[in-house]
Amino acid sequence: xxxxxxxxxxxxxxxxxxxALTLLLxxxxxxxxFYYAAEYWKNPGRSSAAPCSTSTTxxxxxxxxxxxxxxxxxxxxxxxxDRSGLAASTAKQVRERxxxxxxxxxxxQHKPVAQPAEVRYGKNGEAAAKVVMTLVAGAAPTGDARADxxxxxxxxxxxxxxxxxxxxxxxxxxxxGVKTTSxxxxxxx
Numbered sequence: 094x095x096x097x098x099x100x101x102x103x104x105x106x107x108x109x110x111x112x113a114l115t116l117l118l119x120x121x122x123x124x125x126x127f128y129y130a131a132e133y134w135k136n137p138g139r140s141s142a143a144p145c146s147t148s149t150t151x152x153x154x155x156x157x158x159x160x161x162x163x164x165x166x167x168x169x170x171x172x173x174x175d176r177s178g179l180a181a182s183t184a185k186q187v188r189e190r191x192x193x194x195x196x197x198x199x200x201x202q203h204k205p206v207a208q209p210a211e212v213r214y215g216k217n218g219e220a221a222a223k224v225v226m227t228l229v230a231g232a233a234p235t236g237d238a239r240a241d242x243x244x245x246x247x248x249x250x251x252x253x254x255x256x257x258x259x260x261x262x263x264x265x266x267x268x269x270g271v272k273t274t275s276x277x278x279x280x281x282x
Contacts, residue, residue: 163191166221167243173200173211179248186255187228187246195243206249208233213247215239230256 168187172180184197200206210229214222215237225244226232229252 160220160224163224164193166224167193167195167241168225169196169198169243169245170194171196171198171200171245171247173204173206173247173249174252179252183246183248183252183255190228190255190258192225200247202247204247206247207251208249209251209253210249211235211245211247213237213239213245214243215241218242218244227259228255 168184170180170184170187180197180199184194188194208231210232211234212222212225212229212232213235214225217240219236221242222234222244225246226234228246229248231251232246
């Protein structure tokens with residue numbers, strides 16, 4: 094058998110080239126990661142795959158306000174039953190629907206709730222309470238003297254599950270003669 098013997102200079106040269114290539118690869122990956130992070134921080138709410146709607150309808154007045162968005166509503170979830178973990182599991186589902194979940198606990202009023210749920214709110218939380226009422230079919234509204242806009246969702250004895258989420262409304266077709274623009278162009282919204 095014959096072996097090929099390399100000189101020390103040849104081995105050092107090969108190691109230096111390998112180290113340089115590895116360093117270049119690591120630097121390229123880091124640059125790509127920093128670029129991605131910078132783009133994300135510039136536009137945190139935009140997804141590059143989601144088109145934005147730019148259609149306009151002339152001559153139509155805006156419809157009535159549907160209330161605050163779930164992300165603007167703080168919901169405290171309370172358990173008024175003897176079922177262990179009911180408030181925690183329901184709060185997780187409420188959070189998944191986009192609401193801000195505040196306190197998760199047993200009902201601080203220790204009041205029996207026979208219906209599926211009771212929605213407690215103050216004067217400033219009236220609009221938010223209407224949105225929270227859609228979470229549980231048969232929920233009863235109850236006003237109280239709180240000053241903030243938070244809403245309590247108190248789960249009662251008849252509670253089984255949250256109501257299915259409402260389907261997103263389909264966009265109305267444009268009126269005849271109304272010009273719409275496509276959002277699929279490459280320009281930003």
